[in-house]
Amino acid sequence: MKKMYFGLAVLCAGVALLANTNRFAEAKYGFKVGTPEIKSISALTFGPDGVLFIGDSKSGMVFAMDTKDAAANSSAAAVEIKNIDQKIAALLGTTAENIMIQDVAVNPVSKTIYCAVQSGDGTPVLFKIMGDKIEAVNTKNVPFSSLALNNVPSEDAKDQRGNKIRVSAISDIGFADGKVLVSGLSGQQFNSTFRSIPFPFSDKQDAATLEIYHAAHGKYETLAPIKTFTTADINGKKYLVASYTCTPLVLFPMDELKPGTHVKGRTVAEMGSGNQPIDMVTVKKGNESFLMMANSARPVFKVKYKSIEAYQGSLTTPVEESFATAGVDFVSLPVTNVIQMDKLDDSRMILLQRRSNGSLDLWTSSERYL
Amino acid sequence: MAVLIFGLRVNAIFKKLNVIRVRLHVMCSLTFFVIVLLISCSTNQETAKATIVWKDRKAVSVSIANNIGRSPENIFIRLQGTSGSDFPASILGEASIENNVIMFTPLIPFTRGMHYEIFSGKESIVTFTVPKPEASEAPKILAIYPTQDTLPENLLKIYLQFSQPMQEGKSAEYVVLLKIDADTVKGAFLDLQPELWNEDRTQLTLWVDPGRIKRDLQPNKRLGAPMQKSQGYRIMISQKWKDGQGASLDQTYSKSFITVGRDSLSPMPKSWKITVPKSLTPAALLVDFEEPLDHGLLDEVLQVTNEKGKSTPGKWQFRNEEKTGLFVPTESWKSGTYDLIVDTRLEDLASNNVNRPFDRDITKSEKREKNQDFVKILFQIK
Known part of the structure; x- marks a missing residue:
């Protein structure tokens, strides 16, 4: 086996030298060339060297795929595509109402935008966007590896411990510190699983499964599912910044998220009622960093990490203003109906937005939004 | 028309030799004529015919009869009426050729009720419509x-x-x-x-x-x-x-x-009423939950084990508006001690699970038992 890996590594190095494409990815991450059986694409994120992680809700799997798109691009051009749903639908031989854009993710190395689409009959298709060009990404005979999130139920009840919650939907996926982070929702239990999975995937599947509690106003303690998350450095410490289906924004120290532990998060804000968090990213302007949050029924929120740092302790006193949000201060940007959002570079984001004229547009935000 | 005339003439010669064979030839010739006529009606070019390939009620591919040596690389398919620079040259898919039949498989199945047009290069060769689903x-x-x-x-x-x-x-x-x-x-x-x-x-x-x-x-x-x-x-x-x-x-x-009113109480398996069947019968074990429980979880949280902790094979059924569970064993019961094992993930209609209510007032000091993975309820089969 070692010999084979060595051989592969040499081969990859040769190819890399000649073609300046992705180096060693295949050997390094334990990938095998084949066709991943992707049944749905619910969430996308990038790891190192152009490795794309695909969260497949339907089969309860995470796929890691080498996109061979790892040429560094330090000056990403702004992208603007109007009526992107109609354009993608035309490429698929159908109309916009028969497709859904499930997620968009920017390859942080090449700055290429990847976009997951699902047709009405459930067939998933992966696209990449470069400038105004939309291309299908080949997922046949590619280097990949995979990990099943749901253990096959065991007959012996004792073996079911620890990993009992079956994931029906992957609500978000991220990559930080060499780990794939996956938040999952269960169709049966009102609960959340948050898994931190070491990458490259190992046969052991030593995934951390966490139940997370949050205390609302320090009075009621409940379980709740995470809708979207990001990671950030706050006061020199790494945190998971999670937003819940019932709107609180909660911080968890990354080093406390260990297998089998119950971690109690610190609620730093409640982002209002009648709203759903959609996506969160961390961006920078100069030395200042911001948490940007897209919402289903609110504009995009901008929160200074400085205010989160300054806000110590849990949220204890409710705010009584009309439709108020509680906790740390934030600014609403004049951008509504954002369906998907990701970071293009340190200070810019790409946004998929339903405009007031009904058009679904992909566009790039400039630094002036920060 | 020439084929028809040619066919009749040939058959007329054979008429004297074998009447049955002549009739057969006439029929074949007519069929051939009808097919040629049909194809020439639906296409600009001869012998192009599109046939939809179905799989699980989905129009997954289209096959194109190819008698004049068209190349699959030149086959493009568009939604009808979408020619021009604003539209893609072809919908995305793969074209292959086998036994002189070109097969085009789009990335997603063709959409029901839509009309498509097949091109060979710039030339439109045939159109097809994917039928809408039947009522x-x-x-x-x-x-x-x-x-x-x-x-x-x-x-x-x-x-x-x-x-x-x-x-x-x-x-x-x-x-x-x-x-x-x-x-x-x-x-x-x-x-x-x-x-x-x-x-x-x-x-x-x-x-x-x-x-x-x-x-x-x-x-x-x-x-x-x-x-x-x-x-x-x-x-x-x-x-x-x-x-x-x-x-x-x-x-x-x-x-x-x-x-x-609000249900804030966890289900309590220890207070369920169990009706135990007799040994040597395949009768169902009846469990009365005394409240309706969550449909999605019931199927996977209950099991029956014997004295040795081995799972008893059988099937669960839920009746009486999810208030009653019936466990029907695959084989007749043997006398002995059994456990009904309840996974504490089980929830009621308000998502209070066996271990904790949906939301808990932590300022009230309630007596709480330690969280467990399972609750065991012992019963005897006699």
Whole structure:
């Protein structure tokens, strides 16, 4: 086996030298060339060297795929595509109402935008966007590896411990510190699983499964599912910044998220009622960093990490203003109906937005939004 | 026409020799003529014919008869009426050739009810239409859980069971909660993307907005709970909801219910009533839960084990509006001691599970037992 890996590594190095494409990815991450059986694409994120992680809700799997798109691009051009749903639908031989854009993710190395689409009959298709060009990404005979999130139920009840919650939907996926982070929702239990999975995937599947509690106003303690998350450095410490289906924004120290532990998060804000968090990213302007949050029924929120740092302790006193949000201060940007959002570079984001004229547009935000 | 004339002439010569054979030849020639006529009607070029290839009710490919040596690389397919620089040169897919038949497989199946045009290079060679689903193919809703018509005001989950895989991401558009004799309850369900479907996309879990049910959270304080006790409600599911093939539901579905007070108590397996069957019979073990329990979890949280801790093979059935469980063993019972093992994930209709209620007031000092993975209930078969 070692010999084979060595051989592969040499081969990859040769190819890399000649073609300046992705180096060693295949050997390094334990990938095998084949066709991943992707049944749905619910969430996308990038790891190192152009490795794309695909969260497949339907089969309860995470796929890691080498996109061979790892040429560094330090000056990403702004992208603007109007009526992107109609354009993608035309490429698929159908109309916009028969497709859904499930997620968009920017390859942080090449700055290429990847976009997951699902047709009405459930067939998933992966696209990449470069400038105004939309291309299908080949997922046949590619280097990949995979990990099943749901253990096959065991007959012996004792073996079911620890990993009992079956994931029906992957609500978000991220990559930080060499780990794939996956938040999952269960169709049966009102609960959340948050898994931190070491990458490259190992046969052991030593995934951390966490139940997370949050205390609302320090009075009621409940379980709740995470809708979207990001990671950030706050006061020199790494945190998971999670937003819940019932709107609180909660911080968890990354080093406390260990297998089998119950971690109690610190609620730093409640982002209002009648709203759903959609996506969160961390961006920078100069030395200042911001948490940007897209919402289903609110504009995009901008929160200074400085205010989160300054806000110590849990949220204890409710705010009584009309439709108020509680906790740390934030600014609403004049951008509504954002369906998907990701970071293009340190200070810019790409946004998929339903405009007031009904058009679904992909566009790039400039630094002036920060 | 030449073929026909040629065919008759040839047959006329053979007439003297063998009458039966002559008739056969006439029929063959006529059939050939009819086919040639049909093809020339539907295409600009001879011998192009498109045939849709179906798999699981999906139009997965189209095959193109290719008698004049067209190359699959030059085959393009477009939605009819989408020629021009604003549209893609071809829909995405793969074309291959085998036995002189070109097969084009698009990235997603062809859409029902749409018209497509096949080109060889710039030349249009044939058109085809993917038929809309028949009325008999319409999907149905088989069940709406919970089945009971009296539900707690803090009901959290509703399960919709469909007969066929449905289109995803549409529940916010097609499911509404109505207060009887009043208006639609706005924002009653959580608009969750992705939605919570089972693997084959036939069962959907809907959550009544948990932020509004949870005490003291902003949504609860601002908008209040979606439902109040002693009221009548109706869940309506629009007939417009389509399945994966674009067929709409056969009718509008609804479920009416009335609400009772908040359920804040965990299910208590230790107080369930168990009716034990006799040994050497295959009769069912009857478990009365004394309250309706969650449909989605019941199927996977109960098991029966013998004295050695080995699982007893058999099937669970749930009746009486999810208030009763029947365990039918595969083989007759043997006398001895058994355990009914209940996974503490089990929830009631308000998502209180065996270990903890849905939300807990931590300022009240309640006596709490340590969380366990399973609760065991012992019973004897005599």
